[in-house]
Amino acid sequence: DAGVTQSPTHLIKTRGQQVTLRCSPISGHKSVSWYQQVLGQGPQFIFQYYEKEERGRGNFPDRFSARQFPNYSSELNVNALLLGDSALYLCASSLNDRVRDTQYFGPGTRLTVL
Amino acid sequence: GQSLEQPSEVTAVEGAIVQINCTYQTSGFYGLSWYQQHDGGAPTFLSYNALDGLEETGRFSSFLSRSDSYGYLLLQELQMKDSASYFCAVRALNSGNTPLVFGKGTRLSVIA
Numbered sequence: 001d002a003g004v005t006q007s008p009t010h011l012i013k014t015r016g017q018q019v020t021l022r023c024s025p026i027s028g029h030k031s032v033s034w035y036q037q038v039l040g041q042g043p044q045f046i047f048q049y050y051e052k053e054e055r056g057r058g059n060f061p062d063r064f065s066a067r068q069f070p071n072y073s074s075e076l077n078v079n080a081l082l083l084g085d086s087a088l089y090l091c092a093s094s095l096n097d098r099v100r101d102t103q104y105f106g107p108g109t110r111l112t113v114l
Numbered sequence: 115g116q117s118l119e120q121p122s123e124v125t126a127v128e129g130a131i132v133q134i135n136c137t138y139q140t141s142g143f144y145g146l147s148w149y150q151q152h153d154g155g156a157p158t159f160l161s162y163n164a165l166d167g168l169e170e171t172g173r174f175s176s177f178l179s180r181s182d183s184y185g186y187l188l189l190q191e192l193q194m195k196d197s198a199s200y201f202c203a204v205r206a207l208n209s210g211n212t213p214l215v216f217g218k219g220t221r222l223s224v225i226a
Contacts, residue, residue, distance in 0.1 A: 004156075033213070042201045042216030043157060056213050090156060099144045099164070101205060103214060105156035 002027065004093050004106035012112045013081050021076045021109045025093030031055070032074040033103065034066055035090040043090055043105075049074055050096050078111075086113045116140035118202050118217035125223045126192055134187045134220045136202035143204040146178050146185045147214070152198045160200075161187065189222070197224045 005024045013019050025032050031050040035043035045058040049068035063079045072093075078085055088110050092103035117139040126132040136146065145164040149157040163169050163178035163185060175188040189196055199219040206212040 040218070042203070042219050045213035045215065048213060058213060100147075100162055101214065102147070102159045102162070103149075103157070105158065107156050 004091055004104055006089075006091050006106040006109050008109060009107065010110045010112075012114065014114050015081055015083060017081050017113075018077065018079045019081060019111060021078075021089050021091075021111075022073065023076070023091030023093075023106060024073045025091075026104055029093035029095055029104070030072050031094045031096035031101075032068055032072065033092045033094070034074070034076045035092065035105075036060075037088040037090055037108070038086075046076070055096075081113045083113050086111060116143065116204055116206055116215045118204065118215065120200075120202060120217040120220045122218070123221045123223070125225060126189075128192055128194060128224055128226050130192050131188065131190050132192060132222065134189075134200050134222065136185045136187070136217055138183050138185070138202075138204060138217075140183075140204055140206060142207035144207060145204070146176070147203045148174075148176050148187045149201045149203060149216070150198050151201065151219070157201060192224050194224050194226070197222060 007022045033048040034046040037043045047066040048056040052068045066076045068074045088108045090108045092105045119137045147162045148160040151157040161176035173190045178185040201216045201219045203214045203216045
């Protein structure tokens, strides 16, 4: 069975640019969450989407936005990139079980901002 | 909000047993989860404790004590491939959707 897929795997941008990251969830999963992970830290929640609606937003500036498509894939957009946005961006899909909600992570997109 | 504390690094010998602790400060949560992440890889789910007590999954066990605000992951018969980072995580008890909050992780090094 195919797991969560993300593209691209690596990305290099310069300050001020914009970036779009893509994610396809596990078949049957309708919930997609995005996380930012900087080196040496745990994943930090950015967004959750379920059935194309935003269900949660973490403590990130408005430069971060996301959306979910009818096929449940998702995009994360980051505008006006800063050096501090350099991180591993992880997408996770789940069944949106309110209690346990096990996250199935994709391999991530490594973003480097120069 | 939620706050989870884990040791930053642990080193253990191949074949031994290691315990990774997680203490937390949160008003209420559904359960305690554990994830494993190898260098360059994605986090993968290991274990979940909804209730107090021990959950066993093969060589891995996880424990939760809500009264002590404490949990741990126990790895037995350590193998070199267990070298990875381990994260505890909780979801706050709420009427709406709440995100999974991760600790900063414990880097486990298994040595020969």
